[in-house]
Amino acid sequence: MTDKPLEQQLEEAQHRLEAARIQARNLSAKNTAAHGGNDPGILSGIRRKKNAKADAKRFAAYDREAAAWAAIPALELAVMLIENRIAERDRVRFHRDDIVGALFILTKWGWKKVRTVNKVTVSVDSGYSWADKVAFDQVLQVKR
Secondary structure, eight states: OOOSOHHHHHHHHHHHHHHHHHHHHHHHHHHHHHTTTTOHHHHHTOOSSOOHHHHHHHHHHHHHHHHHHHHHHHHHHHHHHHHHHHHHHHSOOOOHHHHTTOSEEEETTEEEEEEEEOSSEEEEEOSSSSEEEEEGGGOOEEEO
């Protein structure tokens, strides 16, 4: 990985994402203006005389635009992953003393009723005859 702080990584990723969005919008506008606006007949290549050079140029422009739009989801994912890493780093960590006496805990699966608090886990109701165990580091919130 990199040794840059997460906030700096996030700022750089957001900058790259915004630059990619601007580039894709610019290419879309350029292709729309250069190739007859929104006329669907232009894309089909209907004309009297074939022109391979013009076709290659037009198709290359469409390929550049498609590649620019295709890069955006990966950049959005990179931003989201860095934001999640920051949130995970900054969240409150619960210890046994924080959970003793709690009625409910919140995990990534929802609110669970506490049965017992063990040494490193919390036993919660599963809705069946057995108890599910949740590690302290998976507890997101506590209700007393």
